[in-house]
Amino acid sequence: MQKYPFIMRVFHWVLVIMFAAQFIFHNAISDAYDQIQRGVEVAFNPLVAGHVFGGLAILVLTLIRFGIRRKSVLPAYPEQGSALTKRASEIVHYGTYVLGIMLPVSGAVAWFGGVKAAADGHEMLKAVLLALVALHVAGALFHLVVHKNNIFKRMWF
Ligand code: HEM
Numbered sequence: 001m002q003k004y005p006f007i008m009r010v011f012h013w014v015l016v017i018m019f020a021a022q023f024i025f026h027n028a029i030s031d032a033y034d035q036i037q038r039g040v041e042v043a044f045n046p047l048v049a050g051h052v053f054g055g056l057a058i059l060v061l062t063l064i065r066f067g068i069r070r071k072s073v074l075p076a077y078p079e080q081g082s083a084l085t086k087r088a089s090e091i092v093h094y095g096t097y098v099l100g101i102m103l104p105v106s107g108a109v110a111w112f113g114g115v116k117a118a119a120d121g122h123e124m125l126k127a128v129l130l131a132l133v134a135l136h137v138a139g140a141l142f143h144l145v146v147h148k149n150n151i152f153k154r155m156w157f
């Protein structure tokens with residue numbers, strides 16, 4: 001079985017954890033942003049700094065990951081899939097790269113630039129990412145349970 005290159009597997013799972021942390025610990029920055037919008041001064045909060053720097057780290061790692069991907073030999077799409085599911089998986093994969101760039105950029109414009117429209121965009125993009133990840137995980141499970149192929153194992157260790 002041809003797996004994804006080791007470095008790509010490491011990037012995949014490290015970024016899964018980092019994306020999850022952005023969702024799990026978002027309350028602090030949402031509250032802080034809300035207070036700033038209302039003109040209230042906010043005290044330093046490590047969870048807010050974590051969201052900002054964690055998000056910027058996601059941006060850098062996504063760009064590096066994309067560079068590595070372009071230079072790597074990737075495993076072929078499994079035979080059981082159709083042209084339609086192949087296209088869908090490509091859209092979801094590229095979509096998550098695009099969101100790994102657009103989410104931190106919109107967040108930074110909202111936070112450092114105080115642009116409310118960017119904060120609204122950030123919230124919308126977050127919902128798009130959730131939808132893509134739901135499709136992505138459903139697809140991975142479908143391959144595992146229905147096709148019983150090795151698609152999960154080639155992204156695992
Ligand atoms: C891929 C990286 C990121 C993800 C997945 C992410 C995710 C989230 C989520 C889930 C929320 C809560 C939205 C809601 O209340 O519905 C949020 C809010 C927020 N994030 Fe991020 N974020 C990321 C990067 C960043 C960065 C780099 C910054 C700033 C430099 C940032 C600034 C903000 C701000 C200001 C809010 C509050 C927006 C509001 O309440 O209107 N985010 N983020």
Ligand code: HEM
Nearest residue numbers: 008012016019069093094096097133136137140151152155
């Ligand atoms: C528990 C959650 C997840 C599971 C079980 C999972 C599983 C997988 C599997 C099995 C593959 C290989 C698919 C193939 O060979 O065609 C894959 C690839 C991929 N996954 Fe995930 N994934 C998860 C979460 C995520 C998240 C949160 C993101 C990004 C936000 C993501 C982005 C990608 C991308 C872009 C690829 C294509 C390979 C690459 O270009 O790096 N995955 N994932």
